Amino acid sequence: PWTTVGINQGPRLALKECKKHGIExxxxxxxxxxxxxxxFVDDLIAAIRRGEQTLRNIVRENEVVRVEPDYCVMDLIELTLKSSIPVAVVSEGGRLMGVIVKSSVLRALIPERGDESA
Incomplete structure:
Protein backbone atom coordinates (compact mmCIF):
# COMPACT_ATOMS: atom_id res chain seq x y z
CA PRO A 1 0.00 0.00 0.00
CA TRP A 2 1.12 3.53 -0.71
CA THR A 3 -0.14 6.90 0.30
CA THR A 4 0.27 10.50 -0.77
CA VAL A 5 -0.50 13.92 0.62
CA GLY A 6 -1.60 17.06 -1.19
CA ILE A 7 0.80 19.97 -1.50
CA ASN A 8 -1.63 22.28 0.32
CA GLN A 9 -1.96 19.94 3.28
CA GLY A 10 0.04 20.58 6.41
CA PRO A 11 3.24 18.97 7.65
CA ARG A 12 1.45 17.54 10.70
CA LEU A 13 -0.89 15.51 8.49
CA ALA A 14 2.02 14.34 6.33
CA LEU A 15 3.98 13.30 9.42
CA LYS A 16 0.96 11.44 10.77
CA GLU A 17 0.68 9.52 7.47
CA CYS A 18 4.39 8.66 7.57
CA LYS A 19 4.08 7.33 11.12
CA LYS A 20 0.89 5.43 10.27
CA HIS A 21 2.57 3.62 7.37
CA GLY A 22 6.06 3.35 8.90
CA ILE A 23 7.73 5.33 6.12
CA GLU A 24 10.49 7.96 6.12
CA PHE A 40 11.02 13.59 4.27
CA VAL A 41 10.20 13.13 7.95
CA ASP A 42 13.10 15.34 9.09
CA ASP A 43 11.86 18.17 6.85
CA LEU A 44 8.31 17.71 8.15
CA ILE A 45 9.45 18.00 11.77
CA ALA A 46 11.44 21.16 10.96
CA ALA A 47 8.46 22.64 9.10
CA ILE A 48 6.18 21.98 12.08
CA ARG A 49 8.66 23.77 14.37
CA ARG A 50 8.71 26.75 11.98
CA GLY A 51 4.93 26.87 11.88
CA GLU A 52 4.59 26.02 8.18
CA GLN A 53 0.97 25.48 7.14
CA THR A 54 1.51 23.66 3.83
CA LEU A 55 4.12 21.47 2.19
CA ARG A 56 4.89 23.97 -0.59
CA ASN A 57 8.18 25.21 0.90
CA ILE A 58 9.61 21.80 1.75
CA VAL A 59 8.60 19.56 -1.16
CA ARG A 60 11.61 18.27 -3.07
CA GLU A 61 10.72 18.15 -6.75
CA ASN A 62 13.95 16.78 -8.18
CA GLU A 63 14.58 13.93 -5.73
CA VAL A 64 11.78 11.67 -6.94
CA VAL A 65 12.64 8.86 -9.32
CA ARG A 66 9.95 8.92 -12.03
CA VAL A 67 9.17 6.30 -14.67
CA GLU A 68 6.41 5.97 -17.25
CA PRO A 69 4.02 2.98 -17.17
CA ASP A 70 5.74 1.27 -20.11
CA TYR A 71 9.19 1.37 -18.50
CA CYS A 72 11.21 -1.86 -18.97
CA VAL A 73 10.54 -4.23 -16.05
CA MET A 74 14.17 -5.39 -15.72
CA ASP A 75 15.40 -1.79 -15.64
CA LEU A 76 12.65 -0.94 -13.17
CA ILE A 77 13.72 -3.70 -10.80
CA GLU A 78 17.32 -2.48 -10.87
CA LEU A 79 16.25 1.14 -10.42
CA THR A 80 13.98 0.29 -7.49
CA LEU A 81 16.63 -1.76 -5.72
CA LYS A 82 19.19 1.05 -6.05
CA SER A 83 16.84 3.76 -4.78
CA SER A 84 16.29 4.52 -1.11
CA ILE A 85 12.96 6.19 -1.90
CA PRO A 86 9.90 4.87 -3.76
CA VAL A 87 9.81 5.02 -7.56
CA ALA A 88 6.86 7.01 -8.88
CA VAL A 89 5.01 5.75 -11.95
CA VAL A 90 3.70 8.81 -13.78
CA SER A 91 1.82 9.42 -17.01
CA GLU A 92 3.18 11.62 -19.79
CA GLY A 93 1.19 14.48 -18.28
CA GLY A 94 2.81 13.99 -14.88
CA ARG A 95 -0.17 12.30 -13.19
CA LEU A 96 0.83 9.87 -10.44
CA MET A 97 -0.38 6.40 -11.39
CA GLY A 98 1.40 4.26 -8.82
CA VAL A 99 4.36 3.79 -6.53
CA ILE A 100 6.90 0.99 -6.48
CA VAL A 101 8.75 0.37 -3.23
CA LYS A 102 11.86 -1.71 -2.67
CA SER A 103 10.20 -4.05 -0.16
CA SER A 104 7.52 -5.03 -2.69
CA VAL A 105 10.12 -5.81 -5.34
CA LEU A 106 12.17 -7.88 -2.90
CA ARG A 107 9.09 -9.84 -1.80
CA ALA A 108 8.33 -10.61 -5.44
CA LEU A 109 11.89 -11.71 -6.21
CA ILE A 110 12.67 -13.76 -3.10
CA PRO A 111 10.60 -16.92 -2.66
CA GLU A 112 8.95 -17.59 0.68
CA ARG A 113 10.48 -20.38 2.76
CA GLY A 114 7.59 -22.74 1.95
CA ASP A 115 8.08 -22.18 -1.79
CA GLU A 116 11.70 -23.38 -1.90
CA SER A 117 12.26 -26.79 -3.43
CA ALA A 118 14.56 -29.17 -1.55
Missing part, protein backbone atom coordinates in the same frame (compact mmCIF):
# COMPACT_ATOMS: atom_id res chain seq x y z
CA UNK A 25 9.17 9.95 3.16
CA UNK A 26 5.89 10.54 1.37
CA UNK A 27 5.01 11.59 -2.15
CA UNK A 28 3.26 14.93 -2.58
CA UNK A 29 0.66 15.62 -5.26
CA UNK A 30 -0.79 18.75 -6.81
CA UNK A 31 -4.24 19.23 -8.30
CA UNK A 32 -5.31 16.34 -10.52
CA UNK A 33 -2.94 13.89 -8.77
CA UNK A 34 0.03 15.39 -10.59
CA UNK A 35 3.26 14.55 -8.81
CA UNK A 36 4.78 17.55 -7.05
CA UNK A 37 7.68 15.75 -5.35
CA UNK A 38 8.55 14.15 -2.04
CA UNK A 39 8.93 15.25 1.58
Missing amino acids: SILVTKEGMKLAGIV
Whole structure:
Protein backbone atom coordinates (compact mmCIF):
# COMPACT_ATOMS: atom_id res chain seq x y z
CA PRO A 1 0.00 0.00 0.00
CA TRP A 2 1.12 3.53 -0.71
CA THR A 3 -0.14 6.90 0.30
CA THR A 4 0.27 10.50 -0.77
CA VAL A 5 -0.50 13.92 0.62
CA GLY A 6 -1.60 17.06 -1.19
CA ILE A 7 0.80 19.97 -1.50
CA ASN A 8 -1.63 22.28 0.32
CA GLN A 9 -1.96 19.94 3.28
CA GLY A 10 0.04 20.58 6.41
CA PRO A 11 3.24 18.97 7.65
CA ARG A 12 1.45 17.54 10.70
CA LEU A 13 -0.89 15.51 8.49
CA ALA A 14 2.02 14.34 6.33
CA LEU A 15 3.98 13.30 9.42
CA LYS A 16 0.96 11.44 10.77
CA GLU A 17 0.68 9.52 7.47
CA CYS A 18 4.39 8.66 7.57
CA LYS A 19 4.08 7.33 11.12
CA LYS A 20 0.89 5.43 10.27
CA HIS A 21 2.57 3.62 7.37
CA GLY A 22 6.06 3.35 8.90
CA ILE A 23 7.73 5.33 6.12
CA GLU A 24 10.49 7.96 6.12
CA SER A 25 9.17 9.95 3.16
CA ILE A 26 5.89 10.54 1.37
CA LEU A 27 5.01 11.59 -2.15
CA VAL A 28 3.26 14.93 -2.58
CA THR A 29 0.66 15.62 -5.26
CA LYS A 30 -0.79 18.75 -6.81
CA GLU A 31 -4.24 19.23 -8.30
CA GLY A 32 -5.31 16.34 -10.52
CA MET A 33 -2.94 13.89 -8.77
CA LYS A 34 0.03 15.39 -10.59
CA LEU A 35 3.26 14.55 -8.81
CA ALA A 36 4.78 17.55 -7.05
CA GLY A 37 7.68 15.75 -5.35
CA ILE A 38 8.55 14.15 -2.04
CA VAL A 39 8.93 15.25 1.58
CA PHE A 40 11.02 13.59 4.27
CA VAL A 41 10.20 13.13 7.95
CA ASP A 42 13.10 15.34 9.09
CA ASP A 43 11.86 18.17 6.85
CA LEU A 44 8.31 17.71 8.15
CA ILE A 45 9.45 18.00 11.77
CA ALA A 46 11.44 21.16 10.96
CA ALA A 47 8.46 22.64 9.10
CA ILE A 48 6.18 21.98 12.08
CA ARG A 49 8.66 23.77 14.37
CA ARG A 50 8.71 26.75 11.98
CA GLY A 51 4.93 26.87 11.88
CA GLU A 52 4.59 26.02 8.18
CA GLN A 53 0.97 25.48 7.14
CA THR A 54 1.51 23.66 3.83
CA LEU A 55 4.12 21.47 2.19
CA ARG A 56 4.89 23.97 -0.59
CA ASN A 57 8.18 25.21 0.90
CA ILE A 58 9.61 21.80 1.75
CA VAL A 59 8.60 19.56 -1.16
CA ARG A 60 11.61 18.27 -3.07
CA GLU A 61 10.72 18.15 -6.75
CA ASN A 62 13.95 16.78 -8.18
CA GLU A 63 14.58 13.93 -5.73
CA VAL A 64 11.78 11.67 -6.94
CA VAL A 65 12.64 8.86 -9.32
CA ARG A 66 9.95 8.92 -12.03
CA VAL A 67 9.17 6.30 -14.67
CA GLU A 68 6.41 5.97 -17.25
CA PRO A 69 4.02 2.98 -17.17
CA ASP A 70 5.74 1.27 -20.11
CA TYR A 71 9.19 1.37 -18.50
CA CYS A 72 11.21 -1.86 -18.97
CA VAL A 73 10.54 -4.23 -16.05
CA MET A 74 14.17 -5.39 -15.72
CA ASP A 75 15.40 -1.79 -15.64
CA LEU A 76 12.65 -0.94 -13.17
CA ILE A 77 13.72 -3.70 -10.80
CA GLU A 78 17.32 -2.48 -10.87
CA LEU A 79 16.25 1.14 -10.42
CA THR A 80 13.98 0.29 -7.49
CA LEU A 81 16.63 -1.76 -5.72
CA LYS A 82 19.19 1.05 -6.05
CA SER A 83 16.84 3.76 -4.78
CA SER A 84 16.29 4.52 -1.11
CA ILE A 85 12.96 6.19 -1.90
CA PRO A 86 9.90 4.87 -3.76
CA VAL A 87 9.81 5.02 -7.56
CA ALA A 88 6.86 7.01 -8.88
CA VAL A 89 5.01 5.75 -11.95
CA VAL A 90 3.70 8.81 -13.78
CA SER A 91 1.82 9.42 -17.01
CA GLU A 92 3.18 11.62 -19.79
CA GLY A 93 1.19 14.48 -18.28
CA GLY A 94 2.81 13.99 -14.88
CA ARG A 95 -0.17 12.30 -13.19
CA LEU A 96 0.83 9.87 -10.44
CA MET A 97 -0.38 6.40 -11.39
CA GLY A 98 1.40 4.26 -8.82
CA VAL A 99 4.36 3.79 -6.53
CA ILE A 100 6.90 0.99 -6.48
CA VAL A 101 8.75 0.37 -3.23
CA LYS A 102 11.86 -1.71 -2.67
CA SER A 103 10.20 -4.05 -0.16
CA SER A 104 7.52 -5.03 -2.69
CA VAL A 105 10.12 -5.81 -5.34
CA LEU A 106 12.17 -7.88 -2.90
CA ARG A 107 9.09 -9.84 -1.80
CA ALA A 108 8.33 -10.61 -5.44
CA LEU A 109 11.89 -11.71 -6.21
CA ILE A 110 12.67 -13.76 -3.10
CA PRO A 111 10.60 -16.92 -2.66
CA GLU A 112 8.95 -17.59 0.68
CA ARG A 113 10.48 -20.38 2.76
CA GLY A 114 7.59 -22.74 1.95
CA ASP A 115 8.08 -22.18 -1.79
CA GLU A 116 11.70 -23.38 -1.90
CA SER A 117 12.26 -26.79 -3.43
CA ALA A 118 14.56 -29.17 -1.55
